[in-house]
Amino acid sequence: MSELEAVGHETAGRGSGWLARKARGAGRGLVIAIPYAWLFLFFLTPFLIVFKISFAEYALAQPPYTALFEFAEETYLKVTLALSNYQFLFDDPIYVLAYLNSLKIAAISTLIALLLGYPMALGIARARQPWRNVLLFLVVLPFWTSFLIRVYAWIGILKNNGLINNALMALGVIDQPLALLNTDIAVYIGIVYSYLPFMVLPLYANLEKHDTALLEAAADLGRKPFSAFLTVTLPLSLPGMVAGSLLVFIPAVGEFVIPDLLGGADTLMIGKVLWYEFFNNRDWPVASAVAIAMLILLVVPIMLFQHHQSRQEEN
Amino acid sequence: MVGRRGLFLTSAMAFGFAFLYLPILLLILYSFNASRLVTVWGGFSVKWYGELFRDDQILSAAWVSFEIAAMTATLACVLGTIAGLVMSRFGRFRGRTLFSGMISAPLVMPEVITGLSLLLLFVALEQAIGWPSGRGVTTITIAHVTFAMAYVAVVIQSRLAGLDESLEEAALDLGARPFKVFMTVTLPIISPALVAGWLLSFTLSLDDLVIASFVAGPASSTLPMVVFSKVRLGLEPTINALATLLVLLATLTILVSAWLMQRQERNQRRQAARALAAEAEEAATTD
Structure with a gap:
């Protein structure tokens, strides 16, 4: 495909993006990185933490949950996963x-x-x-x-x-x-x-x-x-x-x-x-388990449905 | 068209709008009620407005809320515009699927989950690196920016999708750098969308109870948090007065911004017409 054809093709497709061609390299990466980093830190990471705490146990402490990872006798890593919160949701x-x-x-x-x-x-x-x-x-x-x-x-x-x-x-x-x-x-x-x-x-x-x-x-x-x-x-x-x-x-x-x-x-x-x-x-651990259950049973199906719908519209 | 069906649609609309507006009108009416009993009319009075402006708890919470809303709206506009630009003008890049997922997910995320997850993040961050030390205005603003920027990104993205790229292409072909093209061509065209995004973020932030309740510290209560704790205890005439002022503020803001946008559009159209006329004249004289 010649250079001219490529340009014509890209402008024809909606949202093909002039910045995709003209702005390359460090500048482009930086522009993407700003909102990317924000959402990664303040939207995605929190869910990983909720997921982690949903396996902890309630404790009278500040913050009120047990640690999952502990260095027992300072030599090996001890991992305690409590599945009790999820069982509790069904019991x-x-x-x-x-x-x-x-x-x-x-x-x-x-x-x-x-x-x-x-x-x-x-x-x-x-x-x-x-x-x-x-x-x-x-x-x-x-x-x-x-x-x-x-x-x-x-x-x-x-x-x-x-x-x-x-x-x-x-x-x-x-x-x-x-x-x-x-x-x-x-x-x-x-x-x-x-x-x-x-x-x-x-x-x-x-x-x-x-x-x-x-x-x-x-x-x-x-x-x-x-x-x-x-x-x-x-x-x-x-x-x-x-x-x-x-x-x-x-x-x-x-x-x-x-x-x-x-x-x-x-x-x-x-x-x-x-x-x-x-x-x-x-009870932060049980609240976290409820949040994870909501995420899986509610948000994920909705997002999949919307994704499916927008695919259909494109076709 | 008029006839039985027209009648049905008209009465359905009348019912719908009555349903939407009667509760608000009653709220406003009873803010001028002299009686303390919110549902019994005891004569006209503006004393609840006086009481509202002597209520330090509400006033300081209102100040905190407006401060957070203004910061949220500004930051969310910057981040959301960049995100919308990335989605509609950057073509494909690695991690695009994850990015578009993270931009659209806050729109469908239940507030209780967003609030809880951000609180747990702030607690974990404080334990790990000592920041943010305690929770308050900063943590609420960060939380609000995170969901508001998703709304701004949607608004900007849909504006950019409906926009012909040839103007930007032309500026590039004339040798302008991408950043200059964005500042001088793209930004002025999307400025109405930007205003809408700013107002939307401001409203969302000012309105949020659930997320703020999770990530606020003991010292910082926002206006919805104070209103909620008062409302839970029962009806409160000062809340009616506050409601009236907020409805008035929202109506004025929307009317003024709609008027400004219309005027700007008309100006742009007039300028374009003038430019065309000048061009045509020039073409006529050179011929």
Whole structure:
């Protein structure tokens, strides 16, 4: 391949990178090294340490865990690996239950967010121009305000003498306040409320690109609007639905703040269990084992799925 | 289009937006409530704002949080821009797969895991080399930069992917060095993305409770940590006042930055049009 062809080829491919050709040697390596070193030290290394400590035992010490490597009699290295933390995760049903319950709560919340967010995204995509931007702005704005405070707002609405119960009692619908706060329902509301923008935005980005001519064609061929929606719009919007659902599901599974503030004592979620293991029981090795289990059962599958998806998109 | 379906979409949107905004509006409304009981209206008053500004714990935590957020946003923009540039303009290099994994992983990592792992790293580092001695603003900032730079990298990368490389190529062909090309060509074009990345990092840092709780020392509490400990004990009218101020701040920031970006875009378009016109005129006179 001639030099010219090579250049043409590289500019044709998206993101081929002019810096790949022009900046070579020490300068290029240094530029890569800066973010690389940061992420290596502050993102990758910590997991190795968590992995190590998950094999340690709880000890009344500072920091509160036993050393894995000890020089016994200063001659040979003694390695103590405690597998008890992992066994503990399976022996005590609370961990398996919390993991399954997290998946359940995240899945149901994601479904509600999809059912609520889809018509919103469709409505925004079909709105006329100055309105469309205003509506989009209104979807994004809550995201920029404090997450903690948005969750806090629901305490005043859901509690026993809160706004919903006061209103229903004033209207005479109920005589006794409904238990809403500190239930799973409150957790669903909190998650849907917090992550709804993440559902609407990718859906909107997908729906906005649809060619309305397709729907007109379906109408010309005698399809009723709802049937045209089911056969044309819905299948085309599948990538947007997957993207939005992942953006809600992923943070919801590991959520701590929402189940802690809105959920009850029996609302088990894995993020909350890890928090309590660490802050209340001060058991760092078990907390580390929970983190490693979460990583393997949750984060790795999600990353593999995303990797697989981006591969598919490239093809 | 209007009809039963239009009606359905409109009412779904109305419900959705009411769901998004009613809780915030109620929060704001009740910040002006004279009664201590947060859910019972007792007349108009601004006394909770006065109480908020006398609450030293909240004020000092707010100062710590803004300080951390500003440092985080700035550092995350530098590192995230470099990372985004590496991902979209550096072609293949050894370790690229690991790099792209480390850039995208913080986006899907549960906060409790990030917080715990960074805390264990800081403890191990302190034992091994004596740094960081104790935990506080520095450790929180490092933790926040680590996840915020991933968001900035995504924003910058998607901006660069949608950008024609021919401008940068042209500057290179005219003999500019790569660093100069980046500073004079790439950086001005991606500056709106950079502003968005900075604001995003600032917000993420200001908002974070979980990671900060793990890596903060006993002496340094951030604003979300103080709010969380107050909220856990029950409703607190000063928190409503604080919430109102934060919502106001966020709305103003977003409106102003959107307006600035629009103006800059318009200016750029006008300049480009002027340059084209001048060129056309020149071409006409030489003919």
